[in-house]
Amino acid sequence: MLREGEVRIPSGCAISGIFSKKGKMLNGRSIIDSIATMHDRSNGLGGGFAGYGIYPQYKDAYAFHIFYDNTSAKLACEKFIDKHFDVINLSKIPTKKVAAITNEPIIMRYFVKPLPNRLKESQLEENEFTVQCVVKINTTINGAYVFSSGKNMGVFKAVGYPEDVGEFYRLDEYEGYCWTAHGRYPTNTPGWWGGAHPFAMLDLSIVHNGEISSYDANRRFIEMFGYKCTLLTDTEVITYIIDYLHRRLGFSFTEVSEIIAAPFWDTIESMKPEDRERLTYFRNAFSNMLITGPFSIMVGFDGGLMALNDRLKLRSMVVGEKDDMVYIASEECAIRVIEPNLDKLWSPKGGEPVIVTLEEGLK
């Protein structure tokens, strides 16, 4: 059977997210409880989490989480890392034995900073340098896979049901102001740990439920800008598009949502002139980054979280609020289980982004 990345695999999913606008540090336990409620939306072939604000002691260093198939891959990769980065700390990511999680690879964590001379030589800015190094590892070092590379955030994923994955990684020992989770229902996969979600690039992490129909149009376009879609998953291509639009072109997340889930022409034509002009421009100039087909995504980024549905809203997604807390999930039950008394609960319209950020001065 072909491994993830050699074949495109459609999957359905569950997603959940928790965010504290006041930057309260939340234990990883509640996100496990939330995603566990939607057990039936996954099939045990992939689960994962992203936590933000979890590494305050190393917040200026990139935290690389890496899977190794074997020690030779580890040696080759560590050689590469040493050549390009100053390693501030390295360790195995602590895990605990869970019966349902098997075949684990070697899972390592490195806190790194680009070597100043290397960075200068490359003529790139720090983020781009790091991205290119990560892509290099993932595409050229056989058996090594960097699955998390942001600052003060981390992705934890595995093959299994998400609640088991959460236990496995001992998430109740981490605290963050934002958590997202993903339970996967792929229709055909041998189950590879790297293929589980969230998919992350620097501090951008994405959990996604859906199967986009624009996949290959998006993939073939974004690959022009130096990205390589090695996993052939929607999440990967969506991440690259958001990274390109937000980090490289400088679009705000609202603007990003206007490009990837652009309103229909009919809607645009009834808008006031300024909006009409902007959206017409977006749909012309960035038409190749329009994403169609069903998706509900949650994009975690440094200091914020965006949730977005495809423009027809072909996937469920609800948002709940209580004081400074924002909860987003595929199903209402996943919110109620951790916060039964909500101030507000609604279902955002297709293409209408929900963006929450830390309050002023907290980031």
Add this chain to the structure above:
Amino acid sequence: MKRIFVNEEWCLGCHLCEYNCAFANTVSAGKSKANEMAKALKGKKIFPKIQVEENDGIYFAVSCRHCTDPLCVKGCIAGALSVKDGVIEIDQDKCVGCYTCVLSCPYGAIMPAEDGHVAQKCELCTRNSCGSPACVAGCPNNAIVFEER
């Protein structure tokens, strides 16, 4: 009221309107138009109520214009011609074949019928089984149109 208009710019002089007219005003009950038309018209001289005039490469199909103030009706000595809902009709039972109408029509749109005893004219296919003018439906180039102007 809708009338038949002919645009000579698009008239090709193919004369199909004449044959369609002649066929429209025969009694037919067959299954295939092609067969019925052959049966009705084969080997016969036709007497269509629309006729293509041609000269020097210009073609123009002529049929009754259904004038609002028709000279033919005024001149009819037998009361055979009348205007009904804007359509000028001829009652061939009343017609005495004096051909005053043939002479008085400035367009040459009324002519003797096949038997030579009465006049005939276009009645917009209101009195045959076509429902709408057959010349219009059969024109290959939209040169003959049935419309309000």
Add this chain to the structure above:
Amino acid sequence: MDYQYPEFEVVRNADRCIGCRACERQCANEVHYYDADLGKMMCDESKCVNCQRCVTLCPTRALKIVKSDNTFRENANWTMENIKEIYKQAETGGVLLSSMGNPKPLPVYWDKILINASQVTNPPIDPLREPMETRTFLGQKPTEVKRDENGKIVNNLSSQLKLEVPIMFSAMSFGSISKNAHESLARAAAELGTYYNTGEGGLHKDFYKYGPNTIVQVASGRFGVHKEYLEAGAAIEIKMGQGAKPGIGGHLPGTKTVGEVSRTRMIPEGSDAISPAPHHDIYSIEDLRQLVFSLKEATEYKKPVIVKIAAVHNVAAIASGIARSGADIIAIDGFRGGTGAAPTRIRDNVGIPIELALASVDERLRQEGIRGNVSIVVGGSIRNSADVVKAIALGADAVYIGSAACIAMGCHQCRACHAAKCNWGIATQRPDLVKRLNPDVGYKRLVNLVEAWNHEIKEMMGGMGINSIESLKGNRLMLRGVGLNEKELEILGIKHAGE
């Protein structure tokens, strides 16, 4: 020795023929005639080109045209066609002329590509109940974002073409086709929100009013090109080549260079209008760049410039050069593209299929990261809406249709355009024939055709779960090949069915 038995036979059903003589009046080739002595219709089938005009107009369905069964001794190598052509050339010493697209049984890749549809994991979308968008913009796309001092986004797009349907009418010159055909195309383009193309014969004064839906062409003969002409259109197309006859220029026989055609082309009446094979100011890619910018300067950068090339062997490299030449759009014409007249050998043997050319150009431009520099328009036998969907999924932004448009106006592909006696009033300048195409009828039929295709495109898109044409563009995962070998699949960039 030069006697050739007629290619077609006219079969008349004597029981049905009513002697209305419509066939006789409608045949410009003078096949039919009435014999007063015999009192019946007769014919000289040696003149018949099988245009089907008489068959179509016969009110009693008394006529049909069949292929003659007169045969030479069978030979798979020396086919009758090969032998007859030798007789013709032995007699005349001339180059064989043909019209319309390559009729040879070479592979049609469109027919070996299949389209995907959604099942279970992703819902199909119903175009009758949900919005389904086919609007397309052609032109260069920016790679940078510009903002004003208030952070507001500034529109930094160069001039673009806006299409409500991803289908345009390809270049057919006034001269090669009639004024009524041009009027039909112009009016249809205006109603459909798309564009027609003047071809290389200039723009008739009466049609300047359709300028917003007109692409004006500049070809090597520069017929009818002047400042006002360039300013009249919405875009300017530099014609470097044509799929039906790559490597040679346009051919308009003197019989078609009459009256308004000669005036519009600005050449003497009756003269053969033979465009030079190259543009004599373009012997290399850097020269093309200069012409692109000359035209942009002349029109103050208000019009996108299209460069049209024939699909030839190294089309990808050529396209890459064009994408860096300042051109906004590349039009690629495949070897099945039609023509009003071309040397038979060239039409039938030069160039490559558009499917392969498109796939390799799109992939090459992406590899080089310059796909956004240009839009790609393809033509050269787009026969139906499925061909359009496949072309867009392979990577085209829009398509050009020429033969299909002619067929909508009545063409029966008799491939005798070069004889200038088109019985359907399309490829002729004889006034009595030209009037057979009433633009009121012609334009409506074109509108109907494109609207019908657009409905079908929407149905197919909906099936794939796509509700906007931009998500289909280059979406090769939506295609699968059948009966194609590894190399063909590799060039097309698609998987085999079942994979």
